[in-house]
Amino acid sequence: MDIGAQGDLIMNSDSENLTAPDVQTLESRARQIRRLVVQMNAAARSSHVGSALSIVDLLVVLYFRILRFDLENPRAGDRDRFILSKGHGCTALYATLAERGFFSKDILDTYYQDGGLLAGHADNHNVPGIEVATGSLGHGLSIGVGMALAGKHDQKNYRVFVLLGDGECDEGSVWEATMSASHFKLDNLITIVDFNKLQAMGRVEEVMNLEPFAEKWCSFGWSVREIDGHDFRQIEDALTKVPFESAKPSLILAHTVKGKGVSYMEDQLSWHYKSPNERELALALEELEL
Numbered sequence: 541m542d543i544g545a546q547g548d549l550i551m552n553s554d555s556e557n558l559t560a561p562d563v564q565t566l567e568s569r570a571r572q573i574r575r576l577v578v579q580m581n582a583a584a585r586s587s588h589v590g591s592a593l594s595i596v597d598l599l600v601v602l603y604f605r606i607l608r609f610d611l612e613n614p615r616a617g618d619r620d621r622f623i624l625s626k627g628h629g630c631t632a633l634y635a636t637l638a639e640r641g642f643f644s645k646d647i648l649d650t651y652y653q654d655g656g657l658l659a660g661h662a663d664n665h666n667v668p669g670i671e672v673a674t675g676s677l678g679h680g681l682s683i684g685v686g687m688a689l690a691g692k693h694d695q696k697n698y699r700v701f702v703l704l705g706d707g708e709c710d711e712g713s714v715w716e717a718t719m720s721a722s723h724f725k726l727d728n729l730i731t732i733v734d735f736n737k738l739q740a741m742g743r744v745e746e747v748m749n750l751e752p753f754a755e756k757w758c759s760f761g762w763s764v765r766e767i768d769g770h771d772f773r774q775i776e777d778a779l780t781k782v783p784f785e786s787a788k789p790s791l792i793l794a795h796t797v798k799g800k801g802v803s804y805m806e807d808q809l810s811w812h813y814k815s816p817n818e819r820e821l822a823l824a825l826e827e828l829e830l
């Protein structure tokens with residue numbers, strides 16, 4: 541659907557690249573990662589389990605199908621960059637990185653522990669695969685713009701992917717970065733918004749209405765696609781077609797469900813802060829049985 545001169549809103553279509561067995565493999569990886577997420581959040585008694593469960597399917601497609609990296613040399617100059625701007629959802633990223641082989645799964649047990657490697661928000665210190673420390677919302681996209689600009693300047697082929705929360709888009713700095721990205725024609729920059737319609741203290745539409753959200757990104761000069769952020773075919777299709785247009789940054793507006801995969805957490809605000817107790821953990825693991 542063309543919405544005017546500033547940008548195009550392209551409706552999603554299904555990927556022909558993914559076979560049924562591919563989808564099954566991705567589903568079981570996502571299930572395993574969700575199991576690790578609930579276990580980590582429960583063991584640490586930490587917040588943000590719903591925020592992490594919301595992005596697992598996006599991370600699985602990114603790390604198992606899309607991103608170009610070298611596990612032997614995770615800092616290789618030509619690697620694709622991924623920034624989890626909503627750094628509070630870090631258990632999903634840590635679990636995905638471990639599952640993908642960036643580091644041993646034993647390290648997940650150190651999450652949020654004194655002296656442990658994995659901090660309560662995404663931390664790049666000594667953690668292979670994490671580009672930048674995030675958690676103070678509203679900064680990831682600006683960092684991504686800098687990386688993408690550097691890539692253009694250095695004539696490198698890497699892409700930069702940034703994952704934002706919808707509530708995070710209340711931050712003015714997000715829109716400054718959005719404006720810069722189109723000004724500098726950063727078609728090597730791809731932003732995914734985890735549009736789960738909840739933030740810390742309420743529903744997005746009640747706290748700060750973002751609509752018309754897709755059109756806002758278009759009017760800032762981005763090329764936009766809307767997808768179901770839990771449908772592997774749609775995720776893969778969008779991510780393999782970036783940049784959607786040359787000389788424009790790409791935005792994937794991914795409709796998701798906070799707490800996805802654990803029925804009693806789905807779309808429930810309370811699971812922004814709560815962590816599962818023993819009984820709740822057992823229930824979650826039962827639902828996520830492999």
Ligand SMILES: Cc1ncc(C[n+]2csc(CCOP(=O)(O)OP(=O)(O)O)c2C)c(N)n1
Nearest residue numbers: 591628675676677705706707708738739740
């Ligand atoms: C600058 C800043 N302000 C406030 C917070 C506290 N905080 C952590 S998560 C969160 C809500 C984020 O909502 P959203 O981006 O929608 O992510 P979700 O958890 O819903 O996936 C807030 C306000 C923060 N981390 N950084």
